[in-house]
Amino acid sequence: MLKAHKFISRFIGAALLAASLSPLPAHAASKEIIELQTQVQQLLDMAQRLQSTMDTRFAVLQNLAQQTSDNAAKMDLAVTALQQKLSAQNEAVTGKLDSTSSQMQSLNDSVDELKSRIAKLDKSVQDLQSQLQSVQNPPTAAPALPGAAPVAPGASPVAPSAAGQAPPLQETFQAAVRDFNAAKYEVATGEFQDVIHAYPLDDLAGQSHFYLGEIAYRQQRFTDAVKSYNAVLEGFSGSPKAAAAQLRKGLALLQMKEKKDAGIHELRVLIQRHPQTPEAEQARAKLNSLGVSISAKSSPAH
Numbered sequence: 001m002l003k004a005h006k007f008i009s010r011f012i013g014a015a016l017l018a019a020s021l022s023p024l025p026a027h028a029a030s031k032e033i034i035e036l037q038t039q040v041q042q043l044l045d046m047a048q049r050l051q052s053t054m055d056t057r058f059a060v061l062q063n064l065a066q067q068t069s070d071n072a073a074k075m076d077l078a079v080t081a082l083q084q085k086l087s088a089q090n091e092a093v094t095g096k097l098d099s100t101s102s103q104m105q106s107l108n109d110s111v112d113e114l115k116s117r118i119a120k121l122d123k124s125v126q127d128l129q130s131q132l133q134s135v136q137n138p139p140t141a142a143p144a145l146p147g148a149a150p151v152a153p154g155a156s157p158v159a160p161s162a163a164g165q166a167p168p169l170q171e172t173f174q175a176a177v178r179d180f181n182a183a184k185y186e187v188a189t190g191e192f193q194d195v196i197h198a199y200p201l202d203d204l205a206g207q208s209h210f211y212l213g214e215i216a217y218r219q220q221r222f223t224d225a226v227k228s229y230n231a232v233l234e235g236f237s238g239s240p241k242a243a244a245a246q247l248r249k250g251l252a253l254l255q256m257k258e259k260k261d262a263g264i265h266e267l268r269v270l271i272q273r274h275p276q277t278p279e280a281e282q283a284r285a286k287l288n289s290l291g292v293s294i295s296a297k298s299s300p301a302h
Contacts, residue, residue, distance in 0.1 A: 169204060176208065196208050206235065207241050209229075243274040243277045247279040
């Protein structure tokens, strides 16, 4: 288009130059010169009309090109905005799915915990019933051996056995804690077990399970440690040691390479259930040191 425009301009200039050189005195003009001037003038008029037409079309083309460029820019902006909107919607949907998955997992954990507590209560009721039956139906006294001293009237034929009496709760538990802090693990284990056997439903029994888990953890018996921590979480979920038990359970599972995913899951559950506790802060720090996110799209099974 520009080449044509330049050509027409040059043509008009040449025609004007020829017209300026051609005029002669009227008496000297010949017929051929007059015809030549007429043809040059006609060509000049045609060139001017052609240039005007080309200028008009060129302006139209420039306008169309500008409109096309503007439309392309608007289309690009619209596509970018649409992509951003779709990305935001996708992130929102993913976040809702993650939240729903976490809530479902937490609900499943709560149901499992409730089932475990019900089973624990059933067992405790059965144990109490057995103890009541033993109290209501004491064993008959054995006949006196020859040569034995006679039993005084009104006296019990058999003296109460010290082994049959429950140990004092507070004293036994405090002694067990002292032995634990002194690293007398065998003695402390026996004392904690005495508390559990004599007072299975007391809160100190739940704490005794926790300390048994700590002893097993320090001795690198991680499977036994997990069992003791589970006893706290399943039977004493309201215990002050519950958050610590879940933290230590997660750390114990991490020590077993094949249970790493389960350990990560326990730390995440701890953060969800007890988010403001020091144990939750330790769990976050541990997950960060492992390069693992605090939350996940899906959680591994127990």
